[in-house]
Amino acid sequence: MRRKRSHEPVFWSLFGAGGVVVAFILPAMVVASGLAIPLGFLSVDQLSYDRIHEFSRTWYGGVFLFFTISLSFWHGLHRIYLSLHDLGVHHYRQFYRWLCYGLAMTGTVFTAFFLFLS
Amino acid sequence: MSSRKTYVRPMKGWWLKNPFYVRYMIRESTSVFVTLYAAILLSGLICLSRGEDAWQLWISVMNHPLFIVFHFLALAACLYHAVTWFKVAPKVAPNFYIGSRRVPDMTITLIQYIIAVVCYFLLYWIIWRF
Helix, strand or coil, rough: CCCCCHHHHHHHHHHHHHHHHHHCHHHHHHHHHHHHHHHCCCCHHHHHHHHHHHHHHHHHHHHHHHHHHHHHHHHHHHHHHHHHCCCCCCCHHHHHHHHHHHHHHHHHHHHHHHHHHC | CCCCCCCCCCCHHHHCCCCCHHHHHHHHHHHHHHHHHHHHHHHHHHHHHHHHHHHHHHHHHHHHHHHHHHHHHHHHHHHHHHHHHHHHHHHCCCCEEEECCECCHHHHHHHHHHHHHHHHHHHHHHHHHH
């Protein structure tokens, strides 16, 4: 008899990869995109449209942005889904499962699409 | 059909009763900031693809005090996540050996801290120089 396989390893792998991104890359990204200009670490020119746009169009810039954004979504939303249990949300598990992983998938597709557009 | 009212143990505030659980819940709550920040980055990418005016608008929104406060919280969340991540990594990863001696957990955690700091400076340097 064939047993139905769990999807958990797939989502856990994305969660794990995302965890690495959040630990090694996101702190510096948060500072760069959200705090550097107000705190004076970077000038407005250094985050100008021309520079960032040029970076996002290189293959390594595109790969970097794609994995940073999409894996952060997968990491965060997997953890939010599991935390619902800790918060006592036991109803509609399937709905929340689709909602969380659906949002992560949407974020991934949007990231790829707008990287392609830019 | 009978409708039964079974007793369900209330869960509210269970994690406040033990500092270990409090730290666990703080770790789990970092995911909310990570997800919101991912959405903010995605919105930046969308603005970037819309042209220079949209990008300038995004940058000016990021300079709003509320967003600055959010980014401070998000930074704290990411760093808290990093600390917990580096701490459990030696327990998740296979054992490493140098010769016949197993590399201690502390060493693996410390090496990750060093790599992380190198990553942060490298990223900052790339933005600075690119």
